[in-house]
Amino acid sequence: MMIPVRSMPETWGAVGSAVVTFIFFWDMFRRYCPPELRRYLEKCTTRLSGFLNPYIQISIHEYTGSHLRPHEAYNIVEAYLSVNSTDAKRLKAEMAKENDNKLMLSMDEYEKTTDEFNGVQVKWISGKVSPPPRTGSFSYYPEPDRRYYKLKFHKGYKKMITEAYLEHVITRGREIQARNRQRKLYTNGHSKSYWSHIVFEHPARFETLAMEPEKKEEIMDDLLTFTKSKDYYARIGKAWKRGYLLYGPPGTGKSTMIAAMANLLDYDVYDLELTSVKDNTELRKLLTETTAKSIIVIEDIDCSLDLTGQRKKKEEKPADEKTEKVEKRSSRKEKEESGSKVTLSGLLNFIDGLWSACAGERLIVFTTNYVDKLDPALTRRGRMDKHIELSYCKYEGFKVLAKNYLELEAHPLFQSVEELIQQVQITPADVAENLMPKSAKEGPEQCLRNLICTLEETKNKEITKCSEAKDTETNKDAAAPQEMHTM
């Protein structure tokens, strides 16, 4: 029998009329078929395609839920595929580690690769979806794309793949992550309700911190003991967390010490901007998203929010009601402007209760320039376990800074610095500023002379201030009987 051979235009004509017929019947079906029957038929079709399609697909998304909560599994798979996507043709590269000349390669979006496990082949596919457009609110910070990986394999190997293979992926992925681990600095600034991060590479170390050696030693001991105390915390039934309160005048090294802590322990840092947090619910969400081995920092807690308000009102009558009112009004105004409704009790609840819900060790660090302004409920031991005062620079601190900045361990001018530094209040930040050469010509000796000059100026200013204060006192005393007389 001869099969008639169709010309090209005839073939396309036939395909076109078949498509039109299909669309016509599909439209009729959608319009006139009763919904129950339609649903039943759709169910049957899905089952039939499932029966005919021998492959199973597992999706691993970068974020979970509508709150963009990062999914740990995604990062693990990404790490695993960075060394196991040999046949992928489009790869993206990132620095594996700072100060390391290696690039970490991973599959680019919409790419495929095959992997083999116990003789079974599986396929990994990468992709992304754009977030749905926001309705109602406008944001300068659009939500990021949501990336995902899909694992596809034959249903005959379901048990092996979902158990042994996925366990293998997680173990290997975690090992690779540990090798390539870069510490991160997370922030929630600019009214973002999620964390965004950059690589954390602050050079501060305890050795370069200007502070009395014994105090430094004590803090380092405390931190290292904490990291090794998992069993101890479990035994006493306490969450494996520790709170630090760093207080002292501006420029005494509070932020520098946090960086030194993170470097000592190899922890990530979460810099929590409380004024960007909408309410207690958002605070809870952000805090529960933090990972183990991290330091959660709330800087300048006294200015972040009106955390002291209500309790202070109950406990004490303001010494100067007028000032108190002005302060409260401006603090409330700031709070309204920032749009934040985080309360002291919200913060305390988290530190006490929810804290225990997060597995793994975490440090929480508050900093303040005015420790007396804080509500005692916030700073009591148990919440803030260790209070550390960072104060003005003394001779021991100066020696550390001279070593950091000038590479000097001794110099004839050190004696003058020692004498002067005992008599004035100068912050390590100011000492550091003076020790920095201002031009290529300035050597260590000139820098030391600059510092001595500043110390002398500060001393003279302090003396003048002191005598001015004394004069005002004397004038007041002299004026007092006269006032009485005129009354």
Ligand SMILES: Nc1ncnc2c1ncn2[C@@H]1O[C@H](COP(=O)(O)OP(=O)(O)OP(=O)(O)O)[C@@H](O)[C@H]1O
């Ligand atoms: N104790 C210190 N040891 C070494 N360097 C210091 C110390 N204190 C301050 N510095 C230097 O001064 C700069 C400012 O210090 P830092 O930001 O840590 O102070 P701070 O107490 O956090 O100030 P603020 O209260 O204004 O945030 C740092 O970059 C650092 O170089």
